[in-house]
Amino acid sequence: MPTVRTTMRPDQPIEVGEAEYLDLQRQGLLVEPPEPPAVMPVTKKAVPSATSKEG
Structure with a gap:
């Protein structure tokens, strides 16, 4: 048997x-x-790694 709350008595x-x-x-x-x-x-935010070397 389900236990429910109704709109008529939502507190019970x-x-x-x-x-x-x-x-x-x-x-x-x-x-x-x-x-x-x-x-x-x-x-996660993309953070450049310290090992990558640019240019």
Whole structure:
């Protein structure tokens, strides 16, 4: 049995059956859990190496 939060009572988690869960989901009455913040990928800066010799 899934535990859900509804838009009518978002502060109270309730246990519902599979059919009731689908009905609530279809009606848009479920409160979605907050998404974790997006993490930006770390990019490395191009740094000239000390061993490379130019010109």
